[in-house]
Amino acid sequence: MDLKNKKVLITGGSAGIGKAILAELVRRGVQDVAVVGRRKEPLDALATEFPAVNFLLLPGDVGRAADLDRAVAAVTEAWGGLDILINNAGVVSAGLLTEQSDEDVVNQITINLTGLILLTKKCLPLLQQSPEGAIVNISSGYGYIAMPFYSVYAATKAAVGQFSDAMRRELHQYPLHVMTVYPSATDTDMMKTAVVHNMDSAEDVARAALEGLLIREINVILGGKDREEQIKTNFLEPKKIDAFAAANYEALRERTQTHRSM
Numbered sequence: 003m004d005l006k007n008k009k010v011l012i013t014g015g016s017a018g019i020g021k022a023i024l025a026e027l028v029r030r031g032v033q034d035v036a037v038v039g040r041r042k043e044p045l046d047a048l049a050t051e052f053p054a055v056n057f058l059l060l061p062g063d064v065g066r067a068a069d070l071d072r073a074v075a076a077v078t079e080a081w082g083g084l085d086i087l088i089n090n091a092g093v094v095s096a097g098l099l100t101e102q103s104d105e106d107v108v109n110q111i112t113i114n115l116t117g118l119i120l121l122t123k124k125c126l127p128l129l130q131q132s133p134e135g136a137i138v139n140i141s142s143g144y145g146y147i148a149m150p151f152y153s154v155y156a157a158t159k160a161a162v163g164q165f166s167d168a169m170r171r172e173l174h175q176y177p178l179h180v181m182t183v184y185p186s187a188t189d190t191d192m193m194k195t196a197v198v199h200n201m202d203s204a205e206d207v208a209r210a211a212l213e214g215l216l217i218r219e220i221n222v223i224l225g226g227k228d229r230e231e232q233i234k235t236n237f238l239e240p241k242k243i244d245a246f247a248a249a250n251y252e253a254l255r256e257r258t259q260t261h262r263s264m
């Protein structure tokens with residue numbers, strides 16, 4: 003895939019992994035980028051930080067269908083087309099399921115999953131006209147290997163992977179690639195309230211994602227060979243991962259007690 007002259011819509015491109023992906027896209031020649039995010043200030047700051055980019059800065063919440071309609075209408079009006087959709091915006095609220103507020107349960111699902119599906123649906127008429135397009139969905143390592151205290155988040159991220167696979171197979175007659183990225187713990191605002199060491203940088207994730215996209219990988223999994231082995235173990239011998247989670251239960255609980263970015 004050639005990224006030059008591609009028109010890209012990215013959610014959550016104003017911070018963290020999304021912003022690093024935006025920077026990597028620009029480095030690789032992309033000039034037209036639409037960015038959706040809730041807060042106006044970090045969105046507006048992008049125009050100063052990336053002066054060469056033709057931005058469509060679209061304040062909105064991916065959890066609200068009306069905001070998605072507005073974003074897609076703005077893209078249609080400005081560009082009349084779209085080549086790459088990057089569904090990156092996401093939130094997390096950790097804790098025992100019994101301790102999570104109903105709002106946090108619903109909002110994690112609405113933002114991480116329903117919003118991602120609806121935006122994809124609304125962008126498809128544009129993407130299906132692209133001579134070389136892509137949908138990139140950002141899942142999480144927890145989308146492959148679920149851990150205690152992340153039941154809702156892990157459920158949304160596993161669903162993102164399944165949605166990607168179904169879409170790629172549903173769209174096989176179009177020149178549209180669908181890829182899922184599974185970051186490990188990454189040093190962004192989302193992780194400020196968790197206690198995790200040795201995180202990847204957002205730039206590491208962005209580089210891996212775009213290198214994967216260029217060679218049309220189906221899954222980009224961060225975390226190296228160890229992670230690949232753990233995924234195999236989780237699939238073939240899930241009781242081994244159960245034992246690991248049980249042995250580390252209290253430590254995990256302590257590290258994740260205040261982890262929330264909503």
Ligand SMILES: NC(=O)c1ccc[n+]([C@@H]2O[C@H](COP(=O)([O-])OP(=O)(O)OC[C@H]3O[C@@H](n4cnc5c(N)ncnc54)[C@H](OP(=O)(O)O)[C@@H]3O)[C@@H](O)[C@H]2O)c1
Pocket residue numbers: 013014015016017018019020038039040041042044062063064065090091092093113140141142143184185186187188189190191192193263
């Ligand atoms: N960091 C990690 O360790 C890690 C690991 C695995 C997967 N991931 C996934 O990677 C993606 C990016 O995470 P990150 O660490 O970069 O998070 P982050 O630093 O918290 O940044 C999130 C971005 O998404 C936007 N956003 C959040 N909720 C939104 C909503 N409802 N509507 C529109 N925009 C929204 C935020 O802007 P506003 O707040 O202004 O809306 C911000 O630009 C997420 O899907 C996350 O689940 C992260």
